[in-house]
Amino acid sequence: MEKYMRQALRLATKGAGQVAPNPQVAAVIVKDDRVIGQGYHKRYGGPHAEVEAISDCHSKGNNPAGAVMFVTLEPCCHHGKTGPCTEAIAQAGIARVEIATLDEFEQVAGNGAKWLSDHGIDVAVGCCQKEARRLNAGFFKLLKTGQPQVILKWAQSTDGKLAWPSGSRQRWITNEKSRHHVHQLRSRCGAILVGIGTVKADDPLLTVRLAEKKTIQPIRVVLDSKLAMPPESKLAQTTGDAPVIIYTLQAAVDKEQEKVKTLNDLGCQVTPLSDHHGRVDLAAVLTDLGSRGLTDLLVEGGPTVLKAFWQQGLADKVMVYIAPIVIGGGKDVLTIDFADELNKLEDVHTQQFDGDTLIEGYVVRE
Numbered sequence: 001m002e003k004y005m006r007q008a009l010r011l012a013t014k015g016a017g018q019v020a021p022n023p024q025v026a027a028v029i030v031k032d033d034r035v036i037g038q039g040y041h042k043r044y045g046g047p048h049a050e051v052e053a054i055s056d057c058h059s060k061g062n063n064p065a066g067a068v069m070f071v072t073l074e075p076c077c078h079h080g081k082t083g084p085c086t087e088a089i090a091q092a093g094i095a096r097v098e099i100a101t102l103d104e105f106e107q108v109a110g111n112g113a114k115w116l117s118d119h120g121i122d123v124a125v126g127c128c129q130k131e132a133r134r135l136n137a138g139f140f141k142l143l144k145t146g147q148p149q150v151i152l153k154w155a156q157s158t159d160g161k162l163a164w165p166s167g168s169r170q171r172w173i174t175n176e177k178s179r180h181h182v183h184q185l186r187s188r189c190g191a192i193l194v195g196i197g198t199v200k201a202d203d204p205l206l207t208v209r210l211a212e213k214k215t216i217q218p219i220r221v222v223l224d225s226k227l228a229m230p231p232e233s234k235l236a237q238t239t240g241d242a243p244v245i246i247y248t249l250q251a252a253v254d255k256e257q258e259k260v261k262t263l264n265d266l267g268c269q270v271t272p273l274s275d276h277h278g279r280v281d282l283a284a285v286l287t288d289l290g291s292r293g294l295t296d297l298l299v300e301g302g303p304t305v306l307k308a309f310w311q312q313g314l315a316d317k318v319m320v321y322i323a324p325i326v327i328g329g330g331k332d333v334l335t336i337d338f339a340d341e342l343n344k345l346e347d348v349h350t351q352q353f354d355g356d357t358l359i360e361g362y363v364v365r366e
Helices: 002-015 049-059 085-092 111-118 129-135 137-145 176-187 196-202 250-255 257-266 282-291 303-311 339-343
Strands: 026-031 034-040 068-071 096-099 122-125 149-157 191-195 219-223 244-249 269-273 296-299 317-323 345-353 356-363
Touching: 002 026, 002 034, 002 068, 002 129, 026 049, 034 049, 049 068, 049 085, 085 111, 096 111, 111 122, 129 137, 137 149, 149 176, 149 303, 176 317, 176 345, 176 356, 191 196, 191 303, 196 219, 196 303, 219 282, 244 250, 250 257, 250 269, 257 269, 269 282, 296 303
Parallel strands: 068 096, 096 122, 149 296, 149 317, 191 219, 191 296, 219 244, 244 269
Antiparallel strands: 026 034, 026 068, 317 356, 345 356
16 A cells, blocks of 8 residues: 555655645545545645545546545645545545655644544554655644755865866756756755855856746745845846845845845845854744745855754755766865764665766755
């Protein structure tokens, strides 16, 4: 039976980047050891996975009565933007519901499973529970802390360099397949964060560019304590394509009032936050992003920003793309010197992209 839950978990990932602050959820309906319907939560405010799966059954001429539903998260039992999934399940005549993990949203939190059981439906909880919780790690963290999951991502050579030496011909470190995967990763996150140093050095767009997939563009976030953001930068000039939030200090806002007006007129959201040793307080950044309903933040900054999140214990996941090249170079070559600490990861997985290696894992909380 585990194979059907794993099928549901794979299906649920299709909602990544589209459903926040809701979780990614999918349901697979099985009868006589055959899948007769399946569905996933496609967009925020849209039908939930259970309803989609039941509708899929009916559209194929299948009767879900007496079937088993495998669902990656406890069905809701309250009225929100949609009706209770528990009632839809009962009305469809589903005989048994296999739930990967219980919801922690206060209006559900075990009540959905209890409602099903009280209405004569067999309920089991725990199949692929760890995988289901990993799938929605950002959702669960937002519920618990009010902050999104923080994913640190960078690309490096085998000798730990994040860029080519200054003065040399600048080119990509990783290959095209790795970079395509990064865009897929971006499409699953609600926001992408860099420091002002990256903006001034690279003038990035930080958008998702996938020919095969239309996606909600993530919010682009810049840490800019002194408000040095160039109004002519690609980020400031493309706020119509995707939102831009600039986190700075109140002192910078007071000093650069004309610039604040210019950036605001361009569509940027200049947002002063509290001070932490002369820089924007990263915890305050996470709290503000959480208040906007964001469940997953991708940090793509340079070594200074990456180290700050790591050293302050704010990282939840790490994704490192390693290219089979040696850059060498002098002191001006960017490096990550906390790589030795990455043994503090669990559930580590690797992928290959034409010679490049992606290493990803979750930070162990002591």
